[in-house]
Amino acid sequence: MTETIIQQIGSYLASQILKQPNRTITADESLISSGLIDSFSLMDVALYVEDNFGVRIEDTELNADTFDTLTQLAALIESRKK
């Protein structure tokens, strides 16, 4: 399940945020601390997660301390789905 989440969000980020559909984002690549996803796109990530996984990420959680990689984001989603 985690694999699927990582793959799905990864391809969303590559195609919609980075506009590089062929880009592969690895599970442990840092997203926020590296500046790959800028602050204006963080809301998009939260909305995408909410719409596709039914899991809410609060605005105070949109930072590298809460999740910085796809692995961490997937774990956050999994933990809230239960």
Added chain:
Amino acid sequence: MTTFPERLQSLHSRTPDRVALTLQFSNTDDLSLTVDQLLRGASSYARALTLANIQPGEVVVLILQHGEDLVYAFWGAILHGAIPSIMPFLTEKLSPERYRADLSALISVTQPAAIVTYPEFESEVHGALQEGDSVREVIVTNKVEKQVELNFDSLTGFQRQPEDIVILQHSSGTTGLQKGVALSHQAVFNQLDAYSNALNLNENDVVVSWLPLYHDMGFIAGFIMPILSGIHLVLLSPFDWVRAPYKLMRAVTKYRGTLSWLPNFAYNFCAQKIRDRHLEGVDLSTWRVITNCSEPVRWESHQAFYEKFKSYGLKREALQTSYAMAENVFSVTQSRLGSEPAVVEIDREAFTSERVAKLVPDVNSHGHSVMKMMSSGRPLENVKVKVLDESRNELPDLVVGEVALQSNCMLTGYYNRNDLTENAFADGWYLTGDFGFMLNGEVFVSGRKKDMIIVGGKNVYPQDLESLTYEVQGVHAGRSVAFGLFDEEQGTEEVVIIAEVDSEDPAEQQKVADAIRLHVTKNSAIALRYVKVVDPKWILKTSSGKTARSANKEKFLKELNSQP
């Protein structure tokens, strides 16, 4: 005429217990400060500057995040008679090395006597200091002793004269030397007088702002003006707003906000990204003027914002526009209150090829594409505006040229850069570098003279981004092009970088694209939307070997649109 300290003292003697400022935070309760509390906090910093032997007239750089210390340190410097300048804080987007280099460059031009910062950031600031530079003291917030007494007589700020420089605003260049726009007490008050009239400012107004204070719109409209005009200011952090844009609407509801300023992209951002569940109980009926300013204003963005918030009491005529720049303190024009800003429909082709705005009802628009242009309003009562051709002759209505202005609230100069100040004026007119046209006394701004890109209200020079691209391994100097691409959905420009590499291997090209994205973002704090790495000879050059940005942009768009 008066000075900032005199105005503060007068506000204090009239209404010491009026709430001057409310600070909002993401995790803690709002903090409201009365005029008395604000000035007591400020006098602590005035005292700290005295102890540090900082003289009136010397520059003090503030590197502080949203919060009490920032406002106390700023007004403390004013009460002391020093010249405060607020600088952006280091964020995770920018590399610390680049930040340090920029700060060192700034110090070498601006020659500040002191820097005020947090304990956590002290080592970062020391890293930017060099042997023999102008900085004599780094004042750390936790070492500043709280003052209980507020004694105006002991404050050296009262020695300052109306024509003296009171503040420096730094222009938002991406890399290299930034220009410090030096403004006098007199210039700021002249702006506030004229702008207050244009806004019908009154004591019942409440300004709500999330804008950063290191940028003219947030600094003047969302900080200096309300404080000096005796109007309640509710201040949010830009860092929180970008993660929770609905907090602006909640703050307007809670404090019955009447005035706000937003860059164009924020209209789209709020319209698209705020969930209805976050708007429960929101009432925007008190919001009387929301001014769109600092990037090209778009009718479509107002439309989207209105549609989203009209059921929460937003009034259509609250959506207004302004054209502004730090060199004029802030506002140059403001649309007339009580009605919507004028919108004209013009022939797109004539506009781009002949640089003339042909109104659509007047031309045979059959088969022609039509574009909407929204007015930025009329010049303030103390400002004159004209539009010039390349020989600096005044142009008639509807013909596009460079916007020039004259006023009694212009900058004193670019601080320590007389060369730049001289170049900025011609025959007593300030040349803005912006393109636009006039119609019926109103100003329509269409773009920049240079290829400058405006991303989310921030000015970006493509040359700076191209230079950064050349630093990436695999990219040769002169073989990259950067330009802005307007994104309808976001209501702002997005940055495109194209770079040629020798390798034609897609995997290798992908690696270079990643490296460019990372390097440019880390060194400019600008997120790139498209990074395209191409084979040699893709980039079009002019006959003199210069990179033709517009031709390359057309080629890029053609390829983008032909993709399946």
